[in-house]
């Protein structure tokens with residue numbers, strides 16, 4: 068049967084066929100509700116009606132609810148049992164962490180068989196279609212099967228509970244027809260508090276395979292961060308090293324490379340084993356030494372002549388000043404260039420938040436705004452609420468709320484609304500200084516390689532000028548670790564040959580939020596999340612990474628075409644044709660003149676009256692290159708400002724006429 072199913076050109080070996088036959092024979096006996104007794108080497112176990120009740124710490128469980136639940140399993144399905152367990156957990160204060168369902172299901176064993184023998188997706192799918200006739204619970208897609216492994220074996224590791232999903236399993240899930248044979252892995256490590264009333268926190272290791280949406284590789288839960296980085300990373304690094312840079316799957320040999328870690332500064336310090344970002348020698352890219360001013364650590368406003376390099380780092384050459392120990396990542400990745408200066412934390416939540424705070428509360432600095440100017444600024448932001456494209460998840464809100472602003476709100480102000488709402492509010496010097504940062508970040512986030520590379524050194528110069536002026540415009544203690552690190556930001560685009568948008572924590576942040584939402588009760592959050600992640604079989608999608616709505620609705624109607632023309636859609640026909648007004652170059656005026664003519668970067672303004680008389684022309688939706696934000700000028704409502712969307716513009720598009 069197997070040969071007929073799999074075809075003559077199948078590469079399936081006799082060993083794999085023999086193994087599959089064994090699984091199916093066993094599965095036949097598992098058709099009845101009675102299950103096999105399991106054993107575990109991870110702790111002491113009790114058996115009850117053929118099921119293992121295990122204490123994760125090796126101690127006898129004291130509560131009887133779980134035992135009763137396990138006794139009940141003979142009369143119900145596993146799905147119902149798990150659902151009931153969750154409900155019980157919500158009702159009672161008891162620990163379910165000791166519960167293990169040890170025996171492997173048919174799905175478990177088939178999943179392992181698929182991975183062990185590198186069965187192609189086509190062959191696996193073919194086999195599953197046949198098995199599905201006799202085992203309707205089995206999925207027909209091997210990827211779904213691989214995600215349905217049921218056993219949740221949390222372990223005690225680095226001071227908390229830990230679960231490792233498996234690197235190979237994760238990558239296989241992420242591989243699509245578009246995945247290049249040379250796979251670059253990007254990892255994110257961060258902590259996220261789970262409950263307001265307790266110290267419980269997750270520390271997941273997230274992984275993105277060649278730019279795909281991130282998945283969870285490992286999950287740690289404890290009252291504080293993992294106690295040591297070696298143990299925390301051990302399963303990941305052991306498996307990564309064992310693969311030796313190659314993964315065979317679906318008839319292809321994929322090469323694997325760990326490209327970058329995208330983390331905030333405290334997580335980078337933890338992973339790299341370096342001093343924290345308030346230390347004098349905290350700069351991760353140069354040997355600049357900070358000083359103490361006004362009770363704050365202040366770093367230099369220029370790059371030190373001695374740059375840090377990975378070889379010296381590997382040899383622990385910065386011990387005593389910068390390094391605090393030997394990172395387990397030495398030899399796995401370049402610990403200097405491989406840890407990117409994630410712009411979400413560094414620029415949006417770091418630099419921009421610092422500037423806004425100084426505008427509001429910078430007592431004794433020339434940056435502070437008067438209450439009346441803050442009121443005008445807030446009113447300008449409120450006016451834009453609901454006017455930005457629907458792709459912008461958080462619409463503008465008053466500057467009074469900036470203490471609660473999310474990273475995306477600081478990004479929106481920096482890239483798009485800032486040049487419009489801050490003009491006439493900040494002093495001319497401060498406005499021009501802000502435009503240095505805004506334009507530099509527009510360049511570094513630009514996804515068009517040719518454009519970004521052309522202006523990259525210019526962006527570096529803009530940021531250097533920005534940092535050099537900070538002490539005059541914001542005071543002597545303004546140059547924190549984040550501000551100084553701007554001097555090194557352009558290097559990440561060079562080192563990784565991509566936009567900063569490809570090196571940001573934004574997609575991981577979405578994932579962290581989604582993980583938190585999977586926790587329904589304080590009892591063993593790791594097991595809850597693992598079960599739910601596996602139940603989604605790899606289709607877990609925490610929000611949209613790329614989304615670009617195309618509509619004739621004004622806020623979603625302005626686009627730049629592949630040919631560079633700016634158009635406003637007035638109608639959509641058949642979901643493929645668009646009728647547009649083309650905004651010819653001669654009506655486009657520069658929005659700001661310093662530090663450059665913003666028109667050169669597609670940032671323009673147009674008299675509204677000029678738009679009325681433009682004739683409509685037909686285009687294809689496929690002609691669209693990216694969305695453009697269109698907002699009224701704050702200080703002259705006769706004009707509209709147009710600012711190209713820099714982040715996430717290559718996207719899965721939706722049409723909505």
Ligand SMILES: [Zn+2]
Pocket residue numbers: 350351352353354355370371551552554555
């Ligand atoms: Zn530096």
